[in-house]
Amino acid sequence: MQLISLQDLSVSYGGNTVLSHVTVGISPGEIVTIVGPNGSGKSTLLRSVIGAQLPSQGKVIRSPGLRIGYVPQKLHIDPTLPMTVRRFLSLPIKVSDKQAKEALEQAGAGQLSNRQMVDLSGGQFQRVLLARALLCKPQLLILDEATQGLDQPGSAAFYQQIEILRQTLGCAILMVSHELHVVMAASDRVICLNGHICCEGEPEHVASAPEYRALFGSGTQGALALYRHEHNHSHDHSCGHDHGKEHPGSHSPDVIQEARG
C-alpha cells in the first residue's frame, strides 16, 4: 500500500499548465527527491500532496489516516505576532513539554524552546519547523527546499539530521531541491520535474558506478551527492522547453529511466 499516489495529475493556474500528467507514488520509508529548475512545478506538486492545491485533472490518493509532517519552503511570521518556539510547536495540536523537548532534540534544536520565532537564524528556524513536523509522528515527511538560505555545511548538517530521522522514525520522506546537481545521497529515488516528469532515477544503482562515486562531495561527509545528468535526447512530445539547457553535466542513460514522454 502506497502512502500517497498522484495519478495523472495536472494543475493549471488561470490557463497556464504548471503540471501535466504527473504520476508518482510514495511507499512507506522511501526517500524521494524532486529536482527541477525554478517554475518547474515542484512546490505545486508538494502543495497537491498536502491538499492545498486542487488538481485540474487526475487525482491524489492518500492512504487512510495518513499523518503528514510538512516543512514549508519559507514561513514569514509577522513581527506583530508574538510566538515562542514552545508555543509554535503546540500548533495546531497541543503537545506536552516532554514531547516538545524530544522533537526539538530530534531536530537538533534542543535549546531554543523559549526563544521568539522571529529572533531565530535561518538554520534554527528550519530546525524548529522540522521539530514541529515531527510532532505528529509523521508517516510521510515533506520538505520543500528546506535548506534554502543555508550555507553548504548548514545544509549538509540538515540532511544528515534527516537521514538519522529516517533511520530512527522510519518515515517516508518527500523533498524538493532546486539545486539541480545536489541531492541527498540517501535518496531512494530522484525525480526530475519540469512541468512533467522528465525522468526518474534510483541513486543506489548509480552509487555502485565508479563515475558516480567520484562525484560525491568530499566536504560534506557524504550527505550530499552530486547528481549530474543531461537530456541529450528528445521526448516524443513537444512541451515547449529546452531540456538540454537546464541540466548541465552528463549521465549514463541506463541509470536514469525515462518515466514518461
Place this chain on the structure above:
Amino acid sequence: MITLLDSFLLRAALAGTGVAVAAAPLGCFVVWRRMAYFGDATAHASILGVALALGFQVPIFAGVLIIALLMATAVSGLSGRGFAMDTLLGVLAHSSLAFGLVAVSFLQGIRIDLMAYLFGDILAVSRIDLAVIWGGASLVLLLLWARWSALLTATLSPDLAYAAGINPKREQLVLTIALALVVAVAIKVVGVLLISALLLVPAAAARPFAATPERMAAIAAGIGALSALAGLQLSFMLDTPTGPTIVCVAAVLFALTNLGGTIYRQITAA
C-alpha cells in the same frame, strides 16, 4: 423597580467594556493578518446597513449585521485573486461610506442623528442594546475560543494549515463572521468611523508585553476595557464625545506601552 442598570452611566460602562473585550482579541487577528483596511471597509459599509434598516423599518442591529456580513464576505472573497488589495479595499471602504451617507439622506420623514451613527452614542444605550452587545460579544469570544488553534495555524501559514487538515478558507470565514458581529455591536458605542480603532489600537498596544499570542489577546482585552472605562469617565468630566474619547485613551496607552517597550529593550540590551 429601580435597579443598578437604570443608571445610564453604568449601562454605558457595560456596553463599552463588552465591545472592547470582544473587539480586542479579534483585533489581534486583524493586526497579525494585516487586515486593517478589511476592518475599515466592513465598518464603513455598515452606515449603508443603518440606512437600509431605517428604510425597511427593521432593527438597526439586523441591518448593520447583514450589510457587514455581505461586505466582509465580498472583501475576503476578492482577496487572493490577484487584485491590488490595498487599493481595492481603500476604494470599497470609502465608497461604501459615501453611498451609505447618500442613502441616509434619501430617507424621508425620518429624522436621524447621523453623528450618533458616525461617532457612536454610548450614553443612549438601552437595556435591550446592552443585551444585544453582550450577546454579540459573547458569540465572538466563543467563536474565537472554539477555533483558536486552527485560526492561529491558518494565520501563520495556509499551507501549514492544509498539511494539518485545517481548511484556511473556513477559518477566514470564521473571522469574517466575527468581524461583522463586532461591527454590528460596536456601532452604538463608537460609531462606524472608529470601530477599526477599537480593533487595532488595543492589540497594537498589547504587543510589546506579549510573548505568546494568547497573552497578547488577553492584554489587548484588558487595555480595551480600561480604555472604555477611562474614556467614559474622562468624557463625563471634560464633557467630550464619548466614543472618540475612548479611542483617545487607547491611543495614549498605545504610545505609552510602545515607548515603554522600546526603553525596556534598550535597557536590557545595554
